[in-house]
Amino acid sequence: xxxxxxxxxxxxxxxxxxxxxxxxxxxxxxxxxxxxxxxxxxxxxxxxxxxxxxxxxxxxxxxxxxxxxxxxxxxxxxxxxxxxxxxxxxxxxxxxxxxxxxxxxxxxxxxxxxxxxxxxxxxxxxxxxxxxxxxxxxxxxxxxxxxxxxxxxxxxxxxxxxxxxxxxxxxxxxxxxxxxxxxxx
Numbered sequence: 294x295x296x297x298x299x300x301x302x303x304x305x306x307x308x309x310x311x312x313x314x315x316x317x318x319x320x321x322x323x324x325x326x327x328x329x330x331x332x333x334x335x336x337x338x339x340x341x342x343x344x345x346x347x348x349x350x351x352x353x354x355x356x357x358x359x360x361x362x363x364x365x366x367x368x369x370x371x372x373x374x375x376x377x378x379x380x381x382x383x384x385x386x387x388x389x390x391x392x393x394x395x396x397x398x399x400x401x402x403x404x405x406x407x408x409x410x411x412x413x414x415x416x417x418x419x420x421x422x423x424x425x426x427x428x429x430x431x432x433x434x435x436x437x438x439x440x441x442x443x444x445x446x447x448x449x450x451x452x453x454x455x456x457x458x459x460x461x462x463x464x465x466x467x468x469x470x471x472x473x474x475x476x477x478x
Contacts, residue, residue, distance in 0.1 A: 296320065296321065296322045296323075296324060296393075296395065297316075297320045297322075297323055297324065297395055297396070297397045297398065297399055297417075298323075298324045298325070298386060298389055298390035298393060298395050298398055298399070299316070299323050299324070299325055299329070299386075299398075299399035299400075300329060300382075300383060300386050300398075300399060300400040300401070300402065300405060301329050301332045301333045301382070302399075302400060302401030302402060302418075302419065303316075303399040303400065303401055303417075303418065303419045303422060304316075304323075304325070304329075304333050304344075304348050304357075304399075305333055305337075305344050305348075306401065306419040306440075306444055306449055307419060307422065308343075308344030308345075308347040308348055309343075309344045309443065309444060309447055310436075310439060310440040310443050310444065311347075312423065312426070312432065312436065312440070313344075313347050313348065313351060314351075315422060315423070315426045315431060315432070316351075316356075316357075316399075316422070317351070317356045318426070318429075318431055319422065319425060319426065319429075319431075320397070321356065322356055322357075322358060323351075323356065323357045323358070323399070324357075324358050324359075324360050324389070324393070324395075325357060325358070325359055325360070325386070326359070326360060326361075326362050326382065326385045326386050326389055327359055327360075327361055327362070328362075328381060328382035328385055328386070329359075329382060329386055330352070330359045331382075332382060333345060333348050334348050334349045334352065360389065362385045362388075362389055366385065366388050366389065366392060367381075367385060369388055370384035370385040370387075370388050371384070373387070373388065377404075377408060378404075379404070379405065379408070383402070383405045386400075386405075387405060387408060387409055387412065387414075390409065390414055391412050391414060395414070396415060397414075397415050397416070397417050398414040398415065398416050398417070399416075399417055399418070399422070400416055400417075400418065401418045401419055401449075406418065419440070419444075419449075420437075420459050423436070423437050423440055424437070424459070424462055424463060424466055427463055427466050427467070428466045428469070428470060430470070434460075434463045434464070434467065437459065437460065437463050438460070441456050441459065441460075
């Protein structure tokens with residue numbers, strides 16, 4: 294299993310649809326910065342968001358780990374944040390992922406995702422995570438349909454064509470999985 298670094302978005306969105314544990318099944322350990330923890334847990338609990346409790350519980354279980362960003366990296370993140378119009382939290386998370394040479398960086402925000410790709414990081418968003426979980430048989434297509442609906446109610450609404458693309462990708466994943474079982478019984 295691979296250790297990954299995550300930004301706030303995928304943690305929040307997966308917790309909102311009760312699928313946070315997929316990260317544990319897919320990766321084992323998820324690393325976040327203290328600023329991401331402040332955003333998703335501390336602020337979330339202050340605002341009484343249920344997803345914050347789920348993320349806090351994962352931290353208590355030890356599979357979401359908070360890693361302090363060294364001062365040198367924090368200084369570089371400040372410059373990056375100013376230069377790229379990012380939050381300090383996003384910049385620190387990106388630079389930590391780069392420094393650790395993680396195989397996968399979890400992020401939902403397009404500007405941060407694009408920058409991560411420029412740094413040659415492999416980027417997965419919430420939908421990539423759900424589709425990978427589907428391909429491994431951890432969830433069903435109905436879970437993805439539920440996520441599209443539920444997250445749409447929570448300001449993570451997809452354009453209709455994006456939702457259609459995700460559902461088509463889910464069908465393709467299931468088709469490939471079925472054919473793989475036929476080839477390798």
